[in-house]
Amino acid sequence: KQEVTQIPAALSVPEGENLVLNCSFTDSAIYNLQWFRQDPGKGLTSLLLIQSSQREQTSGRLNASLDKSSGRSTLYIAASQPGDSATYLCAVRASGSRLTFGEGTQLTVNP
Amino acid sequence: DGGITQSPKYLFRKEGQNVTLSCEQNLNHDAMYWYRQDPGQGLRLIYYSQIVNDFQKGDIAEGYSVSREKKESFPLTVTSAQKNPTAFYLCASSISGVDGYTFGSGTRLTVV
Numbered sequence: 001k002q003e004v005t006q007i008p009a010a011l012s013v014p015e016g017e018n019l020v021l022n023c024s025f026t027d028s029a030i031y032n033l034q035w036f037r038q039d040p041g042k043g044l045t046s047l048l049l050i051q052s053s054q055r056e057q058t059s060g061r062l063n064a065s066l067d068k069s070s071g072r073s074t075l076y077i078a079a080s081q082p083g084d085s086a087t088y089l090c091a092v093r094a095s096g097s098r099l100t101f102g103e104g105t106q107l108t109v110n111p
Numbered sequence: 112d113g114g115i116t117q118s119p120k121y122l123f124r125k126e127g128q129n130v131t132l133s134c135e136q137n138l139n140h141d142a143m144y145w146y147r148q149d150p151g152q153g154l155r156l157i158y159y160s161q162i163v164n165d166f167q168k169g170d171i172a173e174g175y176s177v178s179r180e181k182k183e184s185f186p187l188t189v190t191s192a193q194k195n196p197t198a199f200y201l202c203a204s205s206i207s208g209v210d211g212y213t214f215g216s217g218t219r220l221t222v223v
């Protein structure tokens with residue numbers, strides 16, 4: 001059974017800092033990995049989707065990498081801003097069409 | 112604009128009542144999903160459907176039922192058999208295969 005772990009569970013940083021969120025998964029036979037952002041009481045917003053054949057994806061200040069063989073992904077956020085404060089969720093898609101989620105990293109960026 | 116619409120945003124239910132949560136998408140996606148989110152437990156899959164008139168149980172299907180009569184719609188009924196229904200419910204869709212998921216804005220259900 002696929003398990004997804006996100007470290008750290010919570011992170012508080014000053015504005016302007018570069019930061020890395022980590023995601024690990026137990027079964028490397030995945031189709032893709034997706035990073036989401038969730039604001040309190042809201043739905044999930046997709047940030048980046050990495051297919052299993054890709055090593056990384058970039059969107060603005062965000063960069064996600066994937067090392068399928070070691071079961072790891074990182075989300076790099078450059079020059080963090082208070083508006084980046086949210087919970088970040090990692091999810092992997094393996095057999096069938098199901099997504100398995102980590103429990104998230106709660107990020108606070110202080111002005 | 113294409114997307115997923117969940118309604119209502121907030122729902123209150125008395126114990127012993129069934130309630131139905133609506134999920135509609137205009138993305139022409141084949142697959143649709145229902146997740147439940149509880150604090151400290153992440154998202155758990157309730158039911159999913161990869162095609163009209165077909166659906167499968169997820170990890171926590173007991174006390175829930177679904178239907179998929181139209182491609183655009185995947186309503187979730189929370190029955191009185193669900194012992195702890197208070198939670199945040201999220202609907203999602205994807206093109207079957209290796210595409211990413213798109214989520215709705217969620218319905219918060221509270222049992223009173």
